[in-house]
Amino acid sequence: LNFIRWQVFGVDDGDLSKCHNTDNDNRYLARLASESGKPLPKIFACCGRQDGCYNAEKEDLQYFTTLPNPFDVVFFNSDGIHYFDFWDRWLEVFIQWLPIRPRKNEVFG
Template sequence: MALIHCDFFSEVLGVSTSMYVILPQATKNQIGMEGRTIRSKHPTLYLLHGLSDDHTIWLRRTSIERYVAPLGLAVVMPAVGRSFYTDMKNGYRYWTFISEELPEIARSFFPLSDKREDNFVAGLSMGGYGAFKLALRCPDKYAAAASLSGALDIVNLVKNAAEPMASEFYNIFGDPQTVEGSDNDLYYLAQKVAQSQGPKPKLYQCCGTEDFLYQGNIAFRDYCQKLGLDITYEEGPGQHEWGFWDKYIQNVLKWLPL
């Protein structure tokens, strides 16, 4: 594998930002690991971080580079701050960045496939929300999406937040009463995709049974199943922590339709 720390300028954000990129490399002589490539334009997983993290976190807390080496899968890990992958009311346009600009920039730098069947997105917590939002708002671009302990019921999280998080949510989403039924509401997006005649991404969802987001994850799973969406759900003992995510990202990689 090749690991690249890429600093670049974002026209959408108006500032320089960063991403880590893992690129497949066919190798036979590495001790303890064999790399693989499966085509000249690599299938790609956009791997999203959580609220208190940045683009380095998946590399620092898991063995993601080792996990993807035999798969021939590229991984793009961008930095988005505490944005909830949203064009913020008071802040940067991170939704436009992550959904439009980032894939174009990454493909201009690296040999990444632009085919829907080769593009996937996953994330933890805030990144789980971002992953499902990307796949459900852009079902023509992503074949599959995975949420690990995702903050999926954003409507209730925003409405019931106490300070200082309530003010932070206001700066991200604006008036809490406007979130429900908007393009930031995963329930609304799931229903919209289910009722459409267009492509529908495969969904994977997992959560620890002791996680404070567990009940919200169960509710969203049940809603997607009721809509008839293709969703795979797993759970197990665990809280909102990296031991759980390091284990289940391996399940995500096995599940991806590569």
């Protein structure tokens, strides 16, 4: 992956403060959702401890749980980096976590 993190958020000069209170600011979006009073989605998150985003991920998720109308956050971590082999290991855990159950009349082969 040949990009610099701030480029993902549409910032050309590396000044991430330009993202504050925009649609590229996870905390801003979480705060708006919390203040809306509407039901909030549950959040499943997993991150490798060697991932460059690990600390920011933990901080954001902690913030989400401290809002007046907090998010229900499930966070897993293990050794790994921001890459497919890490995500592949956690995909089955995520699928099992999803609140999707077959209907009684459905038959699966």
